Amino acid sequence: MTRTTEWTVRIVVFEEDGTTKARAVLDTGSAKMTGRGAAHCNPEDVDIPEIGDELASGRALKDLAARLLREADRDLAGVGAPPPPARRPTVYGWADASA
Template sequence: MTHTQDWKVRLHLFEDGGTTKARAVLDIGDTAITGQGVARRNPHDRDIPEIGDELAAGRAMNDLARKLLSVAQSDIEGISHPGP
């Protein structure tokens, strides 16, 4: 049996001075999983916003991936060890 789904991730970037924050949101049906990421520019470095965006976004997506894997692990454990 073939199973196909289309999941979408929304990525929000916020910059304030030398700090870039990112939030990645994955909607799975009626559940949303959110990952967070932050990048801080060293005051002595050149101001290149794209690098902060890339770092913060990558960290947010990495956080999201870890959380999604944790959800999957919990689901596996629920199937492997059903409650009473």
């Protein structure tokens, strides 16, 4: 079966009380889902608004992705599919370091 659908994501970035905040809204045409992110400028750093926008937007997209995956997991469980395997943390270093 061939199928094509288009979903849109709209990101709104704003500053409030010294914090850059972003809201990423996914619109599937039949539902909407929102992710949120925030960034704070260290008072000792140079204030470059674009960096705050990038951080807050990236965090909002990451939150949206996690929400979308949790929704997919719930939908899969609803049709009787087994839960996803437990994720093992990535271990760096020598092969026997995790033993």
